[in-house]
Amino acid sequence: LNNMGDAYFAVKRYDVSETCYFESLVILFKTLGQEHVEVADVLANYGNLLFNLGMTTWPKALGLYTKATSIIETTFGKDHPKVVKWGKVIKDLESKNVKVNDKEQERLFKQISTKAITTKDDLPESIFK
Secondary structure (H helix, E strand, C coil): CHHHHHHHHHCCCHHHHHHHHHHHHHHHHHHCCCCCHHHHHHHHHHHHHHHHHCHHHHHHHHHHHHHHHHHHHHHHCCCCHHHHHHHHHHHHHHHCCCCCCHHHHHHHHHHHHHCCCCCHHHCCHHHHC
16 A cells, blocks of 8 residues: 555545555554554655645644654664655754644544554545556
8 A cells, every 4th residue: 555655646646645655554553563664664655745745734744754763763773764864854844843733643643543454445446546
């Protein structure tokens, strides 16, 4: 689903891309846990989508990048290329005075954690076209 999210992002199908990232996180949270490096990759991709959607979604993007960076740094150290790359995005957003909305971030992670793993029937029909 993460790769599908990337593919839909590339063709500007942002609504379907977001669904793919969200559903990927639901599955990964339940199978690998919230601190796994695979989760970090999806969080960063989801953050990239939100970053590209514009200023109104930047706080959420910042929160996702921050969490993704924390996971990678804890696992591999502060010199890992993803920590450096995502750290630049975080600094860029912070230089624009973007702040993480902690309550919104907590709400998103709770939605992901408590959602049942979806079946094909739960996904939008457009994802399969």
